[in-house]
Structure formats: C-alpha cells, structure tokens
Amino acid sequence: MTENKTTSSLHYDSLVVQGAPARQNEYGAIMPPIFLSTTYRFEDLDHQGTYEYVRTQNPTREKAERLIARLEDARYAFGFSSGMAALATIFEHFKPGDHIISSANIYGGTYRFFSDLFTKNQIAYNFKQDLNALTDADFKENTRAVYIETPSNPTLRVTDIAKVVALAHRHHALVICDNTFMTSYLQRPLALGADIVAYSATKYFGGHADLCAGFIALNDPSLAEEFYFFQNTLGATLSPFDSYTLIRGTKTLALRLDRQQENAKAVIAALQNDPAIDEVYFPGSSNAVEHEIQARQARGNGSVISFRVTEEVDLKRFFNQLQMIDLAVSLGGVESIICRPATSTHEPYPQAEREKLGVDNQLVRFAVGIENKADIIADLQQALARSRS
Numbered sequence: 001m002t003e004n005k006t007t008s009s010l011h012y013d014s015l016v017v018q019g020a021p022a023r024q025n026e027y028g029a030i031m032p033p034i035f036l037s038t039t040y041r042f043e044d045l046d047h048q049g050t051y052e053y054v055r056t057q058n059p060t061r062e063k064a065e066r067l068i069a070r071l072e073d074a075r076y077a078f079g080f081s082s083g084m085a086a087l088a089t090i091f092e093h094f095k096p097g098d099h100i101i102s103s104a105n106i107y108g109g110t111y112r113f114f115s116d117l118f119t120k121n122q123i124a125y126n127f128k129q130d131l132n133a134l135t136d137a138d139f140k141e142n143t144r145a146v147y148i149e150t151p152s153n154p155t156l157r158v159t160d161i162a163k164v165v166a167l168a169h170r171h172h173a174l175v176i177c178d179n180t181f182m183t184s185y186l187q188r189p190l191a192l193g194a195d196i197v198a199y200s201a202t203k204y205f206g207g208h209a210d211l212c213a214g215f216i217a218l219n220d221p222s223l224a225e226e227f228y229f230f231q232n233t234l235g236a237t238l239s240p241f242d243s244y245t246l247i248r249g250t251k252t253l254a255l256r257l258d259r260q261q262e263n264a265k266a267v268i269a270a271l272q273n274d275p276a277i278d279e280v281y282f283p284g285s286s287n288a289v290e291h292e293i294q295a296r297q298a299r300g301n302g303s304v305i306s307f308r309v310t311e312e313v314d315l316k317r318f319f320n321q322l323q324m325i326d327l328a329v330s331l332g333g334v335e336s337i338i339c340r341p342a343t344s345t346h347e348p349y350p351q352a353e354r355e356k357l358g359v360d361n362q363l364v365r366f367a368v369g370i371e372n373k374a375d376i377i378a379d380l381q382q383a384l385a386r387s388r389s
C-alpha cells in the first residue's frame, strides 16, 4: 500500500499529464514501463524486496494508484479490474446485520449487488427516491453507510453531498460516493466530506472504450489498510498492462471532458427544440434546488445526458437510422454512444421500480463524445425525423 503524501501545486489539467512520471528509469523514458513480471526475487531467505507478487503489489499499478490519489487529493487509492470489483471491495466492509441507505437511482449492476448479494449476506438496505430529503429518522442503530451516485444514472438527479455527509456523520455512518459521471476533474466528494470515492475508470479515466478498470480513493488510514487487505485477498486487482493504459488515457481526461461538455451543451439546446423530444435531462435540469446544488458542488455537468422521446417516435427505427452514433452501453469514451437504459443498463431493476425512477421505454441515454458537434446533432436530428410516425 502506498501513501500519497504530496499535494501538487499543478493545475488539474497539468496533473493528469504529469501525475505519473517515469522519472527514475535507466533509459529516461517519458512513459512509465509496464512491469509484467508476476514475481520478484527475494534478497535472501529472510529478506524480500519491495515487491513480491503481482496481485499484492506491482510498480505500474502503484503509478496508476498514485495518479488517481493525486488527482483526487486523497491519501490512498486502489486499482481494480473493474468498477464493480472496486465497489465489491468496498462492500466487503459490511457485515450481516448492517444497514445501508442508498439513492434509488443507481447503476443497474450496483442495484443488482444490493438486491442479490446484500440480501444473500443479510445486509439490510433502503433505497431513497430522493437523498436530498434524507433526515435523522432514516438512520437506524445499525446504519453503517449512505451510498450516493450523483448525478444519478440515467436521469441525472443531483444529491447534495455535503448535506448527506453532515447527517451521516452525526449517525457515525460512512458516506460512499460513486463519482464515475463527474470524475475528480469536475467534483471532489472527499473534499465535501465523503469517506470513500469509487470509480468505474472504464468510463472517463480510460476514455477510449478499450479498458476495464475501477478505483477507490480515501483518506482514512485504517480503512485503507482494510481495503488493501481486501484488494489482495479478493484478488480483482488492476493488471500491469491495464494500469499503463489507464495512465495513458487519463493524460487527456481534462481535454476530452472540456470538449465533451461543450458538445453536450450544444446537443441539449438542439434536442430541447426538437418536436420529437418530450424532455431532456442533465444535472440540475429537474428543479431549481438541484440546479443550485450542482453549480455549488461541481465544476461542470459532464457529458452524459438523457432524453425522453414522444410516443410518436419508434425507438427501434431511431437507433437503426443513426449513421455515426453507435447503439452501445457505457459512457465517457471519445465516441458518442447511445442506449435505452430500461432494456440495457437498468435491466436488473424490476419494471415497477424502474418506472418509479422515470426509466421507461421512451427514455434514451446519450454519452456525448468528442466528434464535431454539428455531426452529432445532424445524426440525431435525421434519425429522429425518420423515426416519427
């Protein structure tokens, strides 16, 4: 386990580039080497070197972990083979009889973890429709954590992180925040008092739809020891090669997100004027309160938006008509991709629950990429026009 003791004076858009330097290698290479060796020579029978075995420590993974920690301004970060592996490692902290409060509107895979594995492991949970309405009365003797995804997936509802932290800490409960949709470029849950930040780095950090990775970042040393133990014991660690890919992808994170956010704004404006669209969703679009929270706690809105098409639109035809934009799940890559959450990312939800969250068959989630915004808008508009009855 390595500790990040530095607070960099560099701006974030410099730190993504310079945050994992390969300073001490014999060739003067700018990029860090990929250490593929699974095992390391002992100095002698009684002395092991810094590294022993790849699952436990690896120099390339440590570079990636240090980078994510520096970007988050956190003391510790741990890299995993997927976002779900990162979340599963966090959830290993809880015991039978514990209780967790979560926002109802979360990634379908995380929902499945709650509904299947928490149930199997006798960990109780409550889904709150609106975590901004959380009160002392929601906490029980055995409440150990509040789980937040903000903005939520896929309706982009915003939770006031600092407000949840104040309530949770009064009840000695941890606050876990999945910050995948924002990244540390736009939002810093730890600085707002959250205890643990989780990422699917498969999304914006990787950024090129060619890497599956997850991270945890946190400041508390005893929780960090526990997660280091779980990381090694459960074994879903980030591979050396994927650690390298993560470092490379992250170098352009700020650049990509700047462009993606600019594109997303243009797409929102175009869709709001399209007769085939009932409603467009983005962080803060639901009401003035959430708009104010988002403006206060984040530096931008990211590039995932959702929209509900009118009943006149045949969605199957719409997806078939798209020429440039691909029908695919995931988000945060350079390519624009689009999906219907009800039958993909949010399929694990029972239909009634899904509909309560506004995730119906006419809702479309759009992860805006870095292409020219005119091409993105033209593709959406022609497909909408051709799919209206």
Ligand SMILES: Cc1ncc(COP(=O)(O)O)c(C=O)c1O
Pocket: 082, 083, 084, 085, 107, 109, 110, 149, 153, 178, 180, 181, 199, 200, 201, 202, 212, 213, 214, 330
């Ligand atoms: C918000 C969020 N958290 C976690 C995950 C899981 O990440 P992974 O697919 O890298 O396991 C996803 C995946 O889509 C996600 O959208």
